[in-house]
Amino acid sequence: MELDVKQAVRAAKEKVIELFAEEGIEDVGLEEVKFDDDSNEWLITIGFTRAIDKIKGPLGIVEHLPKKRTYRIVRLGATGALTSVEIRQLAM
Numbered sequence: 001m002e003l004d005v006k007q008a009v010r011a012a013k014e015k016v017i018e019l020f021a022e023e024g025i026e027d028v029g030l031e032e033v034k035f036d037d038d039s040n041e042w043l044i045t046i047g048f049t050r051a052i053d054k055i056k057g058p059l060g061i062v063e064h065l066p067k068k069r070t071y072r073i074v075r076l077g078a079t080g081a082l083t084s085v086e087i088r089q090l091a092m
Contacts, residue, residue: 002078003042009033012044012074015082024051031071031088042076045088 003011009030017028025048032045049067071088 003076003080005033005035005042008035008042008076008080009044011076011080012042012046015074015076015085016046016048016072019085020048020050025049025070026051027067027069039075040078041083042074042078044074044076045071046074047071 013028013030017025028046028048030044031047032043034043035041036043047069050070071090073084073086073088075083075086077083
């Protein structure tokens with residue numbers, strides 16, 4: 001059975017949550033999604049924040065500033081099999 005877009009996004013979020021569980025990720029959300037006809041894969045960008053990326057000010061105190069966001073491209077085959085998780089480089 002092939003995944004529709006909602007199923008693919010749900011599966012990608014679940015994979016990210018599972019793979020990064022030990023890093024204390026939060027604020028997991030969809031950023032981008034597309035289907036690549038050539039590779040027959042979903043390319044889904046998921047964004048999240050991690051405890052290790054909290055901004056620390058002087059004396060090591062965590063400041064209440066916007067957290068740095070991390071982005072990963074989750075590649076899923078049309079049936080939902082995980083192909084890869086890659087770092088999403090942001091354009092400057």
